[in-house]
Amino acid sequence: MDYRFAAGVLGVICLILAGFIVFGGTVHTEVVEFNNTVYPVEDLTVYYLYPLRCVDCDLHVQGECDYCTSYYDIRLMDLISQEVGTPVQFKVSDAVSKPAVMVMYEDKATLGDARTRYNIAHTICLLSGLEKSCQLFESELERVGSCVEGYGLGEDSIVYHTSSGNCPICESTDKVVDELEGLEYDDGVVYDVYTADHAVNKEILTDCLQAFDRTEYAPQLLCPATGKDLTGDFTLSEAREFADKCIEA
Known part of the structure; x- marks a missing residue:
């Protein structure tokens, strides 16, 4: 955190x-x-x-x-x-x-x-x-769910907000998310992470996730299903725990 x-x-x-x-x-x-x-x-x-x-x-x-x-x-x-x-x-x-x-x-x-x-x-x-x-x-989360579907996200997906701009911490969390995407949540089911780069393709943030807190900050993990975020530096263990709670919501 x-x-x-x-x-x-x-x-x-x-x-x-x-x-x-x-x-x-x-x-x-x-x-x-x-x-x-x-x-x-x-x-x-x-x-x-x-x-x-x-x-x-x-x-x-x-x-x-x-x-x-x-x-x-x-x-x-x-x-x-x-x-x-x-x-x-x-x-x-x-x-x-x-x-x-x-x-x-x-x-x-x-x-x-x-x-x-x-x-x-x-x-x-x-x-x-x-x-x-x-x-x-909660009524806004219903709209968020429909909106992120347009970006190809499922109900178990999480959004990783990073930045290829001036964000030294992002270099570390980028590697953490790469590791997370290679892990299985359940037998044969890997974590589904959609990456939004604040400097390149932040449309999903502005179109769908405006109601989420602190989306002007990076890095962060966002859960469209719950409206919760994990903002700042995080470890693989913290990222996996956040993703698990998002999937189980």
Whole structure:
């Protein structure tokens, strides 16, 4: 696993929480809108974090508004809240460089992708098990299953997202996946792995797997059947365990 990635997420969460506590959510993280269209869920708090740099960015300056215009805005928070089944608070924060969803449930917290409502629902579902969020993401998995079939993948297939660009770790995981493809899952049945190179043929990622977390990172293994990923450096044992769970789902 990529522990540097996990440490980075934890660091951002701590920074945001510190902003809430020390500054009351008004300096580094400002409450812009509190949603009241659905009843709150006990011990569950969800924040849609919008980068401070995006508030007054200039669309005429190349790169200044990257990630600022292709996500949700404050006007859609009511709809998102209804779809995921819990209030989503829109916050402007300088702790994130692109929109993200922060979910706090009981004594746990996590930071997730916010590209689509399915990403948001997935993060909520994984941490809290909230039924409506889980159902929303499961409905997306049905579309994913049909989509990957168009790329020749079966229900037992996994996707290996690598990069022939600047990705030193990928050289190691490429070899691991080559080994995995030579192994048998069952008597006479080998692991079916579809390779998507971020620098060459990432269409399956953009067409089918947008609801999966962290698809801007490589390397990673993705399971279309469950929506789960194994991101960062991994061993053959870890890759095989991930593939087995995907097949058995």
